[in-house]
Amino acid sequence: MATKSVPQGSGALPVTIDDVNAARERIGDAIVETPTLRSLTLSNLTGADVWLKFENLQFTAAYKERGALNTLLQLDQEARAKGVIAASAGNHAQGLAYHATRLGIPSTIVMPKNTPIVKVTQTEGHGATVILEGETYDAAYAHSRELEAEKGYTFVHPFDDPRVIAGQGTVALEMLAAVPNLDTLIVPLGGGGLISGMSVAAKAIKPGIEVIGVEAELFPSMYNRVHHTEMPCGGDTLAEGIAVKEPGKITSKFVEALVDDIVLVGERKLEEAVSLLLQIEKTVVEGAGAAGLAAMLSEPERFRGKKIGTVLCGGNIDTRLLANVLLRDLARSGRLARLRIRLQDRPGALYHVARIFHEQGVNIIEVYHQRVFTSLPAKGLITDIECETRDRNHLDRLMTALRRAQYEVRQVELA
Incomplete structure (x- = not known):
């Protein structure tokens, strides 16, 4: 080609x-x-x-540091003194803030109000002033361009420069x-x-x-x-x-x-x-x-x-x-699974199921019992068991053993 x-x-x-x-x-x-x-x-x-x-x-x-720094180093003294601004909730914000602070250039970053607090604190930790404005990136971007015109900041675009x-x-x-x-x-x-x-x-x-x-x-x-x-x-x-x-x-x-x-x-x-x-x-x-x-x-x-x-x-x-x-990823590979098993609500029911897990060498992580919110008869119940296996074949052997013991079992699949 x-x-x-x-x-x-x-x-x-x-x-x-x-x-x-x-x-x-x-x-x-x-x-x-x-x-x-x-x-x-x-x-x-x-x-x-x-x-x-x-x-x-x-x-x-x-x-992102590379492009941000290359831009900062080409600003004249007047632009450096006034400072730079960007709209970003991601890596561009941190790269620009870090190098601007290192060079003694004031930086302002406008982020949407719903930005995770960890990103806000990380960017502030690099020395930037963070302004939260709007519910979307577009709203934050528009506000940053308004501040650029009002304050004389230099806008540093994350990619289109x-x-x-x-x-x-x-x-x-x-x-x-x-x-x-x-x-x-x-x-x-x-x-x-x-x-x-x-x-x-x-x-x-x-x-x-x-x-x-x-x-x-x-x-x-x-x-x-x-x-x-x-x-x-x-x-x-x-x-x-x-x-x-x-x-x-x-x-x-x-x-x-x-x-x-x-x-x-x-x-x-x-x-x-x-x-x-x-x-x-x-x-x-x-x-x-x-x-x-x-x-x-x-x-x-x-x-x-x-x-x-x-x-x-x-x-x-x-x-x-x-x-x-x-x-x-563990779940998709069969190493972590949730099995939904139908049981009868009687003493020892869970014990007999757990014994099969033990016999097959499968580690039980969590057990969830459901008696009320189910379409089963009043004496029936659903148990979800989260378990850890070696691989997909190991999981298949467990499910086969449960079915041989007359249990109705299915795997709760991921999307």
């Missing part, structure tokens, strides 16, 4: 490889040059040669310096800042390289823009970092010119990818950060045999959400 290349002449894009190289010189001393490492286990699992760029190891745990795009492109410089013979880059895609900068750099260094964007199925905004489709954008996605309803106007030009394809991934594959990265690589990533691996899991035939670099773009995931993802 022929790959897209950097346009020349009057149709040239507003960021070039020279801009990305200049950004690297500017930000190099203050940004972690995160490792690009091969994953032997994920390579064996996917059939591709998988290389991971650990951007979750930046100080604020995301690549050439300075930000150039900064994000430094990710590709580091990846190709570490592994020059990569033939495919798989890049999480939301607003498009990361993939825009990376595609400019990668295509200039290695014109034949393939660049693939990954969006959540629930938010196919850039896919719609490029393919002229009208799939709905909305819903609760694990990949909130790429949950963008409207892609950037500038970044859309880069994607149309340079990105070879966009893959859409479902929530189950995102959950599986987050879990695998923690179990195999012992690294915590947010849903967006796992999107590249999710794409490889979703379309293994497409990527088999290729030398692939993908970006673990961020590691800021709520710990309770991460726990849910891991437990759901």
